[in-house]
Amino acid sequence: MGRTKTNELGLLAADYNGRPSTLCPGCGHNSISNQIQQAAFEYSLNQNMVVKMSGIGCSSKTPAYFMGRSHAFNTIHGRMPSVTTGVVLANHHLKAIGVSGDGDTGNIGFGQFKHLVRRNVPMVYIIENNGVYGLTKGQFSATADFGQKTKYAGKNELPAIDLCAEALLADCSFVARSFSGDAKQIRSLLRAAFSHRGTAVIDIISPCVTFNDADDSTKSYHWGKEHREILNELGFVQGQDDIAVDYEEGKSQDVQLHDGSWVRLKKLDDAHDPTDRASAFRVLEQARKEQVIITGLIYIDQERSTVVENARLTDTPLANLTEEQIRPSKATLDKALAELFS
Amino acid sequence: MTVVDLQQAPATQLHSGQRIVNDFSFVVATTNGTGSQTSNNTLLRALFKMGVPATGKNLFPSNIYGLPTWFYIRVNxxxxxxxxxxxxxxVTYNFDTFAEDVAALPPGGVCIYPMDAPTGKKKWNVVTPSRDDLYYxxxxxxxxxxxxxxAQALKEYVANMVYVGALAYLFNIDMAQIEGALSYHFGGKAKPIEMNFGLVKLAYDWAKNNLQKIDPYWCESMPDATFxxxxxxxxxxxxxxLGAVFGGVEFVAWYPITxxxxxxxxxxxxxxxxxxxxxxxxxxxxxxxxxELAAIGMIVGxxxxxxxxxxxxxxxxxxxxAEFTGLAYFAEVPAVIWDxxxxxxxxxxxxxxxxxxVLFTHFLGHGDTRQVVLLPANMEECFQFGWEAFDFAERLQTPVFVLSDLELGMNLHISSKFKYPDRPMDRGKVLxxxxxxxxxxxxxRYRDxxxxxxxxxxxxxxxxxxxAYFTRGTGHNENAGYSEKVEDWHNNLKRLAHKMNTAREILPQPxxxxxxxxxxxxxxxxxxxxxxxxxxxxxxxRRDISVDYLRILALPLSPKVGEFINGYDRVYVVENNEEGQMAQIMRIDFPEKAPDLRSIARCNGMPLDAEWIMAQLLEMEGK
Structure with a gap:
């Protein structure tokens, strides 16, 4: 792609850049940041209307490294979900992109994560999952493998939490997994997620080259390359009402997103239907048993209403309402007082 | 009806001295969950409508059903x-606390109790009160x-109307006002009004026919009073x-807590x-x-x-x-928190x-944090701070705590009609x-x-x-960029301290x-x-002692507090906590006056009362 190519907004890919990354060279998170800004460029996301949200950790630092023209809120550890809930209710025209890690989501922020998903807060929720704490030097997180050994943290005695399964259990309306080494898949998932109605959780295995990249770790580059099963390939067609079928019968599935865009899934696992929750649980459980990383769109539900829709808000974002719209009249106060005992 | 049996109670002489009119308190002892709040508020409202200043205080347990509860009504x-x-x-329906409730009455006090079981559980008919210096x-x-x-399901609730009727007769509470208060309570619905007021009337008539007024306490309408x-x-x-609604509140997140x-x-x-x-x-x-973590996170967002x-x-x-308000203080995000x-x-x-x-919220957050606190004293200020808090939060770009308390929050108080906000909203410095x-x-973003x-x-x-800018709880420079530079950190904290000094002038003055x-x-x-x-x-x-009084409305303290306290030999800081928390804040802010600041503080779950405050002050004055 040429450096001078512009998108629908007349912006260059470079206009979606952030500041230089300060993460370790080779960190999986850096390639995810690159894919976020690339996908945003391809999607022609209006950066003024994007908020980048994060918690605390290596992953949560990354919003500084992409889309520098968007507001960002690097909040506190494990609390990005609640802050984002407030942000999107205050201004439902904003598109929220959250970046979290496995510790931020699976440990300290587990409750907030589950409740955000349960509320179906419209946002893209990216988990950069490497199974360890980086900034505090290598402790295990809740997604680390049972029995796993690392040089720094010793042996992990606890079972791994599967964040996609947890999202699914909380009625998540878009569950996907990817691998930071698969740039194309990440971009296609992100573009679909940008058009998704509610919470889109994308759990991306993103190796920590410093603390958790031994070949026998399921969060390593090696494992990601050798033990990855791709469920489906996503074609994303933006803002169209209809698309022509050109895949082999039974080998593809089209899902229309809430904003009219389409996701075309080329099925690589014939048996999995990503609109079937039971099927999604099945493939996750199977992957757990076989210790493979399944990637692609695991589950999608375009019917579930969002927290914003349930609030039946006025079209103008709350944050933009005028004083006249939010301060009732003196007559209204008199009426309210008249209803009190006097 | 022949059930009246005054002989069972110790014989009491008919009171022959002066009547005590509109200057005493009732206490109603019941168990929670039995519906006595309706009766109590009905009495309170009726007294209010009689022109009598009346104050209610509900003393209830942290429980759903069956534990002791007391409701005080002061008429003054x-x-x-x-x-x-x-x-x-x-007035008691609660057998379990009967002995302690009777013991708490002053000599010449009045005790009204059932001759049968209001809840069907206790044998009131064998009760013989121990004191002979009370009216029964x-x-x-x-x-x-x-x-x-x-209906069986309503029986326990409605039974509370019996004491309403008895009190109305014995203490001269206006029946028409009781009916009015019940009508208000039931939203004008004929059936419950008829049922409840019906029992009030029945009890009133029974009391009239069967009881002889022997005690000295009376309520009287005050038609000429303007209170x-x-x-x-x-x-x-x-x-x-209501204040918040007129302050244009747009987003509320909360978690249930008493x-x-x-x-x-x-x-x-x-x-x-x-x-x-x-x-x-x-x-x-x-x-x-x-x-609550999520509630505050949402409102910060x-x-x-x-x-x-x-x-x-x-x-x-x-x-x-604490965690989130520290972030909001440092990242400078407006939010309003009622405590x-x-x-x-x-x-x-x-x-x-x-x-x-008070101390905890004022310094809430790790590191050098100082939070804005508003301190309402009455219903009018609860309303006013309800809307003003948003102006202060957005003007100062910081969390604003409003410290009410259970006494203000959960009791029915007499209030003047709230005044509509007298100025346009202040949305602060937004580009x-x-x-x-x-x-x-x-x-x-952070340039002054x-x-x-x-x-x-x-x-x-x-x-x-x-x-766009990047909001963070980490160290930042004027451009909101991450910074570990000594001067960036120092300048930022100095500016925040300066902002708090600005707050001292902007916030409600004492x-x-x-x-x-x-x-x-x-x-x-x-x-x-x-x-x-x-x-x-x-x-x-009583003692011819003149004492001046300053009431603080906000933290950080106004310089006017310092000017005021400099004018006195001794200053007593009166508050409802054990450690004298406001006194401590004053000692921090006005160290030169610290030796003359004395703490009158108590924390036992009850609001402070005038007699106690006076006694403490006299003792500390050596009088």
């Missing part, structure tokens, strides 16, 4: 409205209730909610009534969060995005909110009042796309352009390529009451106000 012809922590007239009346609660033949003229009755939590839940519940109701656009769509959002946002909680919730204070430490006593969160355009896109420590912000969604020749003064805040004013009158009238 001179408009003293503080709780007294004692009562002369006891017995009432056939079950028998009268049965005459109305209420209750143009006044209304409301609970502090409802006043707070005694604050009714702030959010009232908000829900008022917002549903008054805050929709022409198409019927909401100009607000309200979320019941999964915990909404405040950052530009919505007027608030939460309401109590002590344990404040503990959970309806209850007893701590820890879970403490959820249904008892205190002023125990729009046009502002940025004019400035050639040049701005810095105006010299008041308050910087400019932009809201997400601002349509300008330079609008209220001062002066008298001639006073050498000593009281400083206090919040719900102690009524008791202090009463204590000051007593000190003057």
């Amino acid at each position: 012809k001179d408009n003293y409205r503080a709780h007294r922590n004692k009562a002369e007239v006891l 009346y017995r009432i056939p609660v079950d028998e009268l209730t049965a005459q109305l033949n209420p 209750n003229k143009d006044m209304m009755m409301i609970e502090g939590n409802a006043a707070a909610a 005694p604050s839940s009714s702030v959010a519940e009232n908000l829900q109701e008022y917002l549903a009534s008054y805050r929709h656009d022409a198409e019927g769509r909401a100009t607000y959002a309200i979320v019941q969060a999964e915990d 909404a405040g950052w995005a530009g919505a007027r946002s608030m939460t309401a909680t109590s002590g344990p919730g404040i503990s959970l909110m 309806i204070q209850r007893m701590g430490p820890s879970t403490g006593l959820p249904t008892r009042t205190s002023q125990g969160d 729009t796309a046009e502002d940025l355009q004019k400035a050639g896109g040049q701005w810095a 352009v105006d010299g008041d420590g308050i910087t400019y912000r932009t809201l997400p969604g601002t349509d300008h390529p330079n609008a 209220v001062v009451q002066k008298s001639k020749g006073a050498k000593i003064a009281i400083v206090s805040y919040g719900s102690n106000d009524y008791a202090i004013k009463e204590a000051l009158d007593y000190l003057k009238a």
